[in-house]
Amino acid sequence: MDRELSATTKQAHKRKRLWQIGVAVAIVAAAIYGFNTLISPSLNRSEIRTATVERGPVVATLTATGVVVPELEQAITSPIQARIEQVVRTSGEEVKPGDQVLLLDRSFTQLAYDKLKDEQEMNQHKRVQLRLQLQKKLNSLESQLAIKRMSVKSLQARLEDEQYLLKIGGGTQEQVKQAELNLKIAQQELAQLERDIASERELLKADEQELGFTMAMQGRNIEELQRKMEQAEVRATHRGVVTWVKNEVGSSVNAGDVIVRLADLSSFKIKAAVSDAYAEQLQAGGEATVRVNEVDLKGTIAAIEPTVTNGTVTFFVALDENAHKLLRPNLRVEVYVTTATKPNTLRIKNGPYFNSASNNSRLFVVRGDELIQIPASTGASNADYVEVEGDVQPGDEIVISSLQDYEHLKKIQLK
Incomplete structure (x- = not known):
């Protein structure tokens, strides 16, 4: 036969029930919070x-x-085909205008320079010889011209004599005509000599000009080679720092190759x-x-x-x-x-x-x-x-x- 539970027992069952409900609610809340966390990521500030x-x-x-x-940078090129003889300044060294950086062997350029100088001397002698030859020829022509002028004067006097003789009856018309012909021939020869002398003078002037042009060009070539030989002592043109230098002593360089910066x-x-x-x-x-x-x-x-x-x-x-x-x-x-x-x-x-x-x-x-x-x-x-x-x-x-x-x-x- 069932007995009615006591009040104390009922109270205990009630507290247990409430505790179970509370635990269930907490689990559900935790699940909801975890789900929200999954679908709504978070970041730390x-x-x-x-x-x-x-x-x-x-x-x-x-x-x-x-x-x-650098705002201003200079590349120095080799002025001649040569080989590097000496490195005077290395990379990183400061230089002033005129300071030597490299020395190039200039023996090959020196030979070319000496050859041009010899040719220039020969042209000077040739110029003198040309003047002497042409002057000798002109002197000969001038002498012929003087003789021809005297000949013309003589023939002109002869013509006048023949004309006088014809007038007084002591000569003939044929003699007058022959005298006139001889005078015309002499006058033509005199004019030709005068033209030859003028042509020779112009020829002398043209030959001298041609030789002068040749000597002027050679003179410029000599000056250029002389300048290149001076540039073989590679020097700085302004204050700065050597950033690069071709420092292989004995190596060959061509004209235009960069050798210093x-x-x-x-x-x-x-x-x-x-x-x-x-x-x-x-x-x-x-x-x-x-x-x-x-x-x-x-x-x-x-x-x-x-x-x-x-x-x-x-x-x-x-x-x-x-x-x-x-x-x-x-x-x-x-x-x-x-x-x-x-x-x-x-x-x-x-x-x-x-x-x-x-x-x-x-x-x-x-x-x-x-x-x-x-x-x-x-x-x-x-x-x-x-x-x-x-x-x-x-x-x-x-x-x-x-x-x-x-x-x-x-x-x-x-x-």
């Missing part, structure tokens, strides 16, 4: 970088790589390169900024090489401060070429997010303990700032670190 939207200018730039090079390290420029895809955005005279160890130096594009090499275009930037203390030869720098300027726009500091995001039409803004994805777009940019447009306001805190793995989420919890 320390894992992200943020920046505040502000108003200000944004200068759009094109990024290029550059290297510092000198650089003036008191001023510098930037040699930069960029992909040929951006070649149209480069313009001579355009503004550029060179970043050297976090210091920005202003400059302008001075020259652009017309050829494309390995898919890149090379250009040179002239710096406003070309003697800045941070500039060193061959130092690698970043070059930012200005392509557009926005004087007053919404901007945010540049960061990895804008380089890694596959879709820059969305940004993550901090809202309390959450990151909310908002529609936005980017415009002009440089290494420091990015122009932003869309549902952003000044003062908004925007994530600028990479969130590539979370781009598909509309909301992210912050811890």
Whole structure:
């Protein structure tokens, strides 16, 4: 026969029941929390970088790589075909104008120089001989001319005598005609001698001019060889530093080969390169900024090489401060070429997010303990700032670190 449970027993059963329900509720709550955690990932604030939207200018730039090079660099070429006899200055040594750097063997050029000098002496003698020969010929012609003139005068007197005799009846008409013919022949011969003498004088003048031209050309060749032999003592033309020298003593060099490079390290420029895809955005005279160890130096594009090499275009930037203390030869720098300027726009500091995001039409803004994805777009940019447009306001805190793995989420919890 069943007995009614006591009040104490009933109370114990009730407490046990409540405890079981409480445990079940806790398990369900934990499951719900874990599920929410799975479907709503979270991030620690320390894992992200943020920046505040502000108003200000944004200068759009094109990024290029550059290297510092001397503004003035001289390549000295060999003036002659020779061999290196002595290296006087080595790379890294400072030089002043007139300091010798190399000595070339000039024996081969000396032989050519001596040969030209001998030929010049022979031409001098030839010139003297030519004048003497032509003068002798002219003297002979002048003598013949004088004789012929006297002959003409004699024949002219003879003609006058024959004409007188004919007039008084002591001569004949045939004798007069013969005298006239003899006079005409002599006059023709006299005119021919005068023309021959004039021609000989012109010929002498032409021969002297031709020989003079030959001697002038040889004189210039002699001067050039003399200058080349002087240049064989390779000397610096301005103050600077020897950056390279062909230092193999005894090695041969051809005329025109570069044997020494000198650089003036008191001023510098930037040699930069960029992909040929951006070649149209480069313009001579355009503004550029060179970043050297976090210091920005202003400059302008001075020259652009017309050829494309390995898919890149090379250009040179002239710096406003070309003697800045941070500039060193061959130092690698970043070059930012200005392509557009926005004087007053919404901007945010540049960061990895804008380089890694596959879709820059969305940004993550901090809202309390959450990151909310908002529609936005980017415009002009440089290494420091990015122009932003869309549902952003000044003062908004925007994530600028990479969130590539979370781009598909509309909301992210912050811890």
